[in-house]
Amino acid sequence: MRAAWYVVAMRVVFLGPSFPNEMMEYTRGLAEVGATVLGVGDTAREALPAKVRPYLADYLHVPRILDEDDVMERVSRWLGGRTVDRVLANWEPLVILAARLRDRWGMPGMSADVVRGFRDKELMKERVRAAGLRVPRSRRVRSEREVREAVEAIGYPLILKPIAGAGSADTYRVRSAAELEPVIAAMRGIPEASCEEYVEGEEFTFDTVCVAGKPVYENIAAYLPKPIEMRSVEWISPVIITVRDMYQPKLAAGVELGRKVLTALGMGDGFTHMEWFLTPKGEAVFGEIGGRPGGAHLVDQMNYTSDIDLFREWARVACYQRYEAPKERKYNVGIVFKRAQGQGRITRITGLGDWLQLAGKWVVEEKLLRPGTPRRNWKQTLLSDGHVLVRHPDWAEAYRLSFAAATGIKMYAE
């Protein structure tokens, strides 16, 4: 008889199985590929949503999930003598913790040192630069004096951002000495920052699911406009469209850069989410990379692009290093985030009916917050006051329908 290795259930410690929301999909994916999922999170056991419970074989509630040393002790004690095959996390603040647990238990997967290359924005740039790839000139800065020295060396325009940031929070563009002073004041609470040359150009993602550092699924999405603009101008409805024809010549430099970055950083198995710039001269410049999936429904967009379930496919890769879903790209998938005018609760939505009629069968999701719901903080979450998702095989149509939603649908709050 052949060894039926795949029926031997993998025992997986999955950190943060219910938060943020989409983590529940990875928990499901793990269970669906046959893993025994041992969840660890700071959500109380009673508060775990019903939809995730069936997929958790066991769960440890910890008081502070971001307190790495404390969680490591508690998880070790909780497991007692039980063996574990994988420790996984897909939420940015937990990826180092997962790696430290793997290191402690001598387990397969990326070490904490490797994962730091996906987390520390200066370290990642050093490693990518050392591989001869194009990275913005930058410096790590830890004090006001170091900021001023870096500004001297790098020149305007430049970017100042925290070393371990996410969600473009506290990312500032500085165009002149006059603009520098308020930014220095605003960044006082941040222990370490990155000071970078500002790169002009369009901005894209390069997303992968990798086996041993080689992509088994790839994606490019276009940011319209660049995230820094999305996050700083409230009236903008941010649009992100996955590019069906991602291997077109215009984007080739980005794909090549992306693959080389993975090698430079020692990628293993799992998701990556890179951001890069395409300069007016056609050069691809590294922005940043995470060793985890993109947030804000990007995985849903990829799923709609190829009609697949990457939540489950990631789990298969993470457990068995196998990818089974089709790779064909069938659609350009646009997501449009809306922000209401006014504060407080959503009162009404206009233009939605017309847009739904215009986009017809190409609409895949309409999840705008309903009247009566409190507004979300658009500065804190790109999700803003909800979204629509629309797809089309032709780029121009996907673009047109996405921007018709961006301009034609309006939300109001008071």
Ligand SMILES: Nc1ncnc2c1ncn2[C@@H]1O[C@H](COP(=O)(O)OP(=O)(O)OP(=O)(O)O)[C@@H](O)[C@H]1O
């Ligand atoms: N060197 C740069 N040149 C031009 N724009 C930049 C540069 N660095 C950052 N930006 C802009 O600022 C945005 C946020 O920066 P970055 O992605 O490093 O931070 P983040 O907080 O991790 O963002 P997010 O979590 O939203 O991806 C980028 O998407 C880009 O639009």
Ligand SMILES: [Mg+2]
């Ligand atoms: Mg970013």
